[in-house]
Amino acid sequence: MKKIAILTSGGDAPGMNAAIRAVVRTALHNGIEVMGVERGFYGLINGELKPMDRNSVSDIVHKGGTILKTARLETFKDRAVQEKAAQVLRIFGIEGLVVVGGDGSFHGAAKLSELGINTIGIPGTIDNDLAYTDFTLGFDTAVDTVVEAINKLKDTSASHERCSIVEVMGRHCGDIALYAGIAGGAELVVVPEKPYSVNDVVKLILEGRSRDKHHYLIVMAEGVGGAKEMAEEIEEVTGLETRITVLGHIQRGGSPSSADRILAAKFGHRAVELLMEGKTSRVVGIRDNHIIDMDIHEALAMENVFDEKLLTIAQEIS
Ligand code: ADP
Numbered sequence: 001m002k003k004i005a006i007l008t009s010g011g012d013a014p015g016m017n018a019a020i021r022a023v024v025r026t027a028l029h030n031g032i033e034v035m036g037v038e039r040g041f042y043g044l045i046n047g048e049l050k051p052m053d054r055n056s057v058s059d060i061v062h063k064g065g066t067i068l069k070t071a072r073l074e075t076f077k078d079r080a081v082q083e084k085a086a087q088v089l090r091i092f093g094i095e096g097l098v099v100v101g102g103d104g105s106f107h108g109a110a111k112l113s114e115l116g117i118n119t120i121g122i123p124g125t126i127d128n129d130l131a132y133t134d135f136t137l138g139f140d141t142a143v144d145t146v147v148e149a150i151n152k153l154k155d156t157s158a159s160h161e162r163c164s165i166v167e168v169m170g171r172h173c174g175d176i177a178l179y180a181g182i183a184g185g186a187e188l189v190v191v192p193e194k195p196y197s198v199n200d201v202v203k204l205i206l207e208g209r210s211r212d213k214h215h216y217l218i219v220m221a222e223g224v225g226g227a228k229e230m231a232e233e234i235e236e237v238t239g240l241e242t243r244i245t246v247l248g249h250i251q252r253g254g255s256p257s258s259a260d261r262i263l264a265a266k267f268g269h270r271a272v273e274l275l276m277e278g279k280t281s282r283v284v285g286i287r288d289n290h291i292i293d294m295d296i297h298e299a300l301a302m303e304n305v306f307d308e309k310l311l312t313i314a315q316e317i318s
């Protein structure tokens with residue numbers, strides 16, 4: 001293996017830069033040239049590749065976002081576009097490609113590997129929605145960001161004796177809500193994996209009133225929907241003033257946590273090792289605190305198993 005490339009794709013996630021750094025430095029350490037592809041699959045088909053040296057990844061380990069930029073390209077689902085990408089990689093003499101991204105990006109990576117490109121995936125998404133790995137890059141930092149916001153919301157909702165509903169990202173996955181809800185001491189966590197009833201929420205508030213509790217923090221995953229309807233119902237039935245905060249893209253930014261930086265270092269290092277071992281069509285991950293790798297198609301076929309136990313803990317200690 002003499003030359004590899006790396007790209008970041010889909011929604012950016014804190015820790016992507018640390019992963020780029022780890023891949024570039026591990027490759028250079030082993031005498032492999034690296035090219036950075038800008039703007040994900042979009043940049044790839046347009047030949048937006050640039051050589052990366054040690055200095056090009058200096059001072060980025062602590063930065064959010066991705067220095068390679070990212071993009072979404074719907075047409076990458078077309079065979080002809082995938083073939084063009086494979087052709088560009090061959091023209092540049094690339095023998096291995098590292099794709100940092102989420103589920104969608106991994107589908108693109110799988111297609112490239114089917115076209116004969118040695119491809120390795122690194123899970124980079126705040127959503128933590130990839131079943132084969134316990135954690136994805138960016139999740140830990142996003143949870144910290146939400147907890148920081150919850151701390152602030154609690155101050156104001158306690159002072160005004162209000163209910164605060166905070167809507168967090170995660171697409172169809174409730175992990176950000178669940179982890180941040182526990183860490184932030186929320187009264188209630190609502191996730192798409194578990195049906196909920198507004199009546200139960202109202203009941204919780206009315207029961208709390210009998211214990212002289214007058215402020216609430218509810219964390220709702222965006223995949224649930226209906227925050228406005230829930231707020232209206234709470235106000236109408238309990239009379240408790242209710243406000244909604246949608247945290248939005250703030251959750252995607254910021255300096256990565258130490259945990260995400262370390263994970264990025266391990267993932268990046270292993271990805272290059274796999275390419276050097278001649279492996280292809282694999283994704284790296286972490287399970288039970290061990291770095292693992294598995295076939296990309298198998299990984300994508302796995303169904304997310306929701307952590308019921310953690311939700312029970314959230315409910316019982318709220
Ligand atoms: P993420 O990787 O964070 O899940 P997206 O779902 O937006 O983000 O996917 C990122 C990109 O991956 C898409 O814009 C597209 O270029 C590519 N992609 C997604 N799904 C597929 C697919 N089924 N086949 C090929 N490429 C895909």
Ligand code: F6P
Binds near residue numbers: 011102252
């Ligand atoms: O996949 C990451 C994510 O931030 C999701 O949590 C969210 O639903 C989506 O991307 C938002 O996408 P966009 O940046 O296109 O608004």
